[in-house]
Amino acid sequence: MDMDALKRQAAARALEEVRDGMKLGLGTGSTAKHFVELLGEKVRSGMKVIGVPTSEATRADAIRCGVPLTTLDEIDHLDLTIDGADEIDPALNLIKGGGGALLREKIVAAASDRMIVIADDSKWVDVLGRFPLPVEVIPFGLAATQAAMARAFSEAGVSGEMLVRQGKDGHVFVTDGGHWIVDAHLGRIGDPPRLAGLLSVIPGVVEHGLFIGLGSVAVLAGAQGIRVVERP
Ligand SMILES: O=C[C@H](O)[C@H](O)[C@H](O)COP(=O)(O)O
Missing domain, CATH: 3.30.70.260 (ACT domain)
Known part of the structure; x- marks a missing residue:
């Protein structure tokens, strides 16, 4: 299975955690983009959610997919953020920012009750740092x-x-x-x-790409299936 298909699988698994009425943080990157697309399908079939995008790119994707948007000026608290990562360690510390969106991503994650990190399992590492x-x-x-x-x-x-x-x-x-x-x-x-x-x-x-204590759960898609890892 190719990497993109794994990313979409992780996104689809995270979508199962989304409930009607939720206020969502929408991440940035190729994995988060799958989530926004799948969320758009749910919205078109009647699910009521509202999202705060973590980048201009995600804002454009969400608009294209019909996901209603708001800002952290309109609401100051989110139920759940779904976002990708560049590396994830066993403590669920993350490196993020490969796409340059780390500042808004961290603001949005910090305003959320929970953050689900979605990734193909190549992002799982013993020790962070191989990714710059x-x-x-x-x-x-x-x-x-x-x-x-x-x-x-x-x-x-x-x-x-x-x-x-x-x-x-x-x-x-x-x-x-x-x-x-x-x-x-x-x-x-x-x-x-x-x-x-x-x-x-x-x-x-201004900010750095180490996300400490923000990821609640990681959903990792690999050749053997999906693994869900809770922050210890
Ligand atoms: O700035 C970008 C973000 O932190 C992304 O979530 C991260 O780079 C992972 O992106 P991708 O899902 O494309 O690997």
Whole structure:
């Protein structure tokens, strides 16, 4: 089975958790896109839900699929967020932001009672860090921010190259919030909560892609079927 089919299976399993009347956080990325499409089918057959999209791309997908939308200015609390991830560890710590949507994704996940992480099982890892950690930064003072990030990495016992993300057009990638992303190639992050805490206090860091204590359940689709893992 191809990867895309696995992503859709995970999305379909997560859809079983959605109930009429729910306020939903809608994630970003190729897996979350399947969820939005499947949710659109439910809405067309009568299910009443409302969603908050985590990116402009997801907003466009949701509109295309007929999913009613609102904002966190209209409502301040969500029942459930469904989103993908770039890596998931056994404590359900996540790396997110491969698609650049980590800031809105984290705001939405933090406003939700529960977050279901949907993925093909290649995203499941023993230790986070092989996927470069996205860190969303303010362009002003970038060199100073990167120096502070390097000190945080050292304190957390990790190191690696930091690359400012470029878009397909060869220009610097700009997030929906107008910021840049530094991808940190760390290899192994031994203590994700510690690194998350150290990055969070750096003034030029808007947000980082470590999601700690936000994922409630992971739905992982693989060749052997679907595995549902609760946060320990
Ligand atoms: O910024 C993007 C998000 O964090 C995505 O959820 C993550 O990159 C996973 O995306 P995909 O489902 O396409 O692998």
